[in-house]
Amino acid sequence: MSRLGIQAFVPQSTGSSAVLSRRDPRVRIVLLLLHAFAFAAVSQVALLPVLVLIAAGVYGLSGLAWGALLRRLRVAVLLIGLLVILLPFVSGSSVLMQVGPVALYREGVEAAALIGVRFLAIFTVANALLGCGALFDHLRALRALGVPVLMTDLAMLVVRYIEVAHHDLHQMHLAMQVRGGKGHRGGAVLSLLSRVREHAWLIAALLLRSHERSERVYSAMQARGYGARGLSVRMPPLNVADLVFLMSGGALAALVFILEWHTT
Amino acid sequence: MHLPDGIVPLPLALAGYVASGLIAWACLRRIERKPDPRRELPRAAMLTAAFFIASLIYLPLPPVSVHLVLNGLLGAVLGWFAFPAILVGLLLQAVMFGHGGITTLGLNGLIFGLPALASYAVFVLGRKLSRSPRSDALFGFVAGAFAVAASALLFVLLLLWQMPAELDSALEQQALRVFVIAHVPVMLLEGLVTATLVALFVRIDPALLVRV
Known part of the structure; x- marks a missing residue:
């Protein structure tokens, strides 16, 4: 990790x-x-x-x-x-x-x-x-230099939530360790496969949590008037x-x- | 697998920007045709952030450990958003970590983005052909493994194409062979992880995968 x-x-x-x-x-x-x-x-x-x-x-x-x-x-x-x-x-x-x-x-x-x-x-x-x-x-x-709004908004939201996703991953990794997720038995191949599966679950949990969060974020953005006309920020x-x-x-x-x- | 600044000559770097720009424009046009394109934005952003972090996890692949690329899964989850999301991810990697480069952003976008879109197509086609959990996992495996293989191939071809003309051609071929062989286990690993994740999503929350 x-x-x-x-x-x-x-x-x-x-x-x-x-x-x-x-x-x-x-x-x-x-x-x-x-x-x-x-x-x-x-x-x-x-x-x-x-x-x-x-x-x-x-x-x-x-x-x-x-x-x-x-x-x-x-x-x-x-x-x-x-x-x-x-x-x-x-x-x-x-x-x-x-x-x-x-x-x-x-x-x-x-x-x-x-x-x-x-x-x-x-x-x-x-x-x-x-x-x-x-x-x-x-x-x-x-x-302001002409990059499409969808791209720049995507980038801003990604920057905003990278730290959150990192925190989530850290928490989930700790939880997995507490539950004994590091115990790998069997030969080298079995151990490797169980580690791969463990990491896949970790990534799955991270993506599921991010997916759930996106619904709440969209509601919050709408409540703040995201996308409404007249709210675009122009640079001087x-x-x-x-x-x-x-x-x-x-x-x-x-x-x-x-x-x-x-x-x- | 990121092309850094300094390697690529100006015409190729500019061509990369033009090609990536056109593909991103086509993807955005597709997204904007949806009834409420902004609704997809937070989902794409949250998942891109999660992918960004997930790609920093190192998996053991004795005798080394490797990090996942996940561009095949990105295609299967984000669909048309995958290419713009990859461009954003690459820009942030260049700015935050110094991975990749500013002049090579377009080419790196093609290296990772084109296979992601191809994986999206493979995955959609697979789900149209059959809807059993086993075939979903199988097409997940194909999408994940294919994306890494295609990215590795594009990367090494661009890298070797730009090497000095005096470079020994036998050495060039050997480097290509070593690079491809070294990526076979990574390809299998990426396919395995993508198949596991697709199977989990189909069972737990199919809304996470692109709609067919």
């Missing part, structure tokens, strides 16, 4: 007065997409220092602790780490160095550097821009500072595209 503190995983801003924290969430989302896709477009190793500089600069503007970024990185880095370690030894034809049967290839090193730095730059910018505000504000901003127009910030950030992302286009 996984131990999970959901709140610990939600990016949290520590510097409410930081430059990025004062920007409109719509601006942060647009800049995140622009920078993420600009970084993904880079295919030249020579441009990688530019990505590092931009990502470090954006993170600096967020006021978030660098330690927090490293902690989150530890969870996310598995597949990328594997590729970055393996590619230099299995991809390419120009040998840089050889020790016995193991050879280090130039093409592999370049591919690993591109994949690794692009990942780190996008991850850093995403953490900086999304860590500067509440998740609900960013979901509201997505709605962007102020001058937000527009200037958006244009500057957009220009930076455009610069990456132009440099990539020039060097290719």
Whole structure:
């Protein structure tokens, strides 16, 4: 059973007065997409220092602790780490160095550097821009940017009830243990099957409870006027500072595209 | 099985967004045709949250332990809501845990969402053909196992397609073989769990499964 503190995983801003924290969430989302896709477009190793500089600069503007970024990185880095370690030894034809049967290839090193730095730059910018505000504000901003209401409402309700579902699961798991749910007899296969069945029951109980809760939640939402006309929340127009910030950030992302286009 | 940022080139990432966007739009159109589409929303959200948490449970599969994907079951329970729910789940996983990525959200949506919709179709077809508890469980097994197999295959194909051209093709094929073999037990496990859950729901609360 996984131990999970959901709140610990939600990016949290520590510097409410930081430059990025004062920007409109719509601006942060647009800049995140622009920078993420600009970084993904880079295919030249020579441009990688530019990505590092931009990502470090954006993170600096967020006021978030660098330690927090490293902690989150530890969870996310598995597949990328594997590729970055393996590619230099299995991809390419120009040998840089050889020790016995193991050879280090130039093409592999370049591919690993591109994949690794692009990942780190996008991850850093995403953490900086999304860590500067509440998740609900960013979901509201997505709605204002044209994402369908059904999708954003679904996301908000999911965020709201993840913690509840986690609490339910924890309680049910405890109850199962108290009732002796950990006693597995028989051989390895029988023990495995009984564990699978036990986990399936746990998931079933969680889904049944969530299903029952949804009826009550819908009634409560209706009582609060959910879906009624005239109750939609509109976001105010962007102020001058937000527009200037958006244009500057957009220009930076455009610069990456132009440099990539020039060097290719 | 999440494609992270940094691996996929821009055109493919954009194509993933376009394809996922179109499929999500088609699913939402289907949902909005219902008499009261908002009524389905809390149910989809509560169940998505439950699936999100359930997929964090690790099951023992000696010598390792694995976590369930549950996209086949998601298709059988949420129907057309499965694709938007998977996109939302992937977005939250990227933001909260750093699993997956921002530029790869569309492609990851296809990796997990398309098999979920296919499982929905398999499950509905199965229930139309026969309504016995045994056949429900059997089609639950097929839906669960197929969804994981299809997701694993899509993932590995996209991953290997994007690897550098200089990568040894024999090594590529070997990696593909190892990945597929490693996922066979996971596939069986997912099928078993989905079959058990479908059999339970049919008995306890059939309203949890998609209407046929």
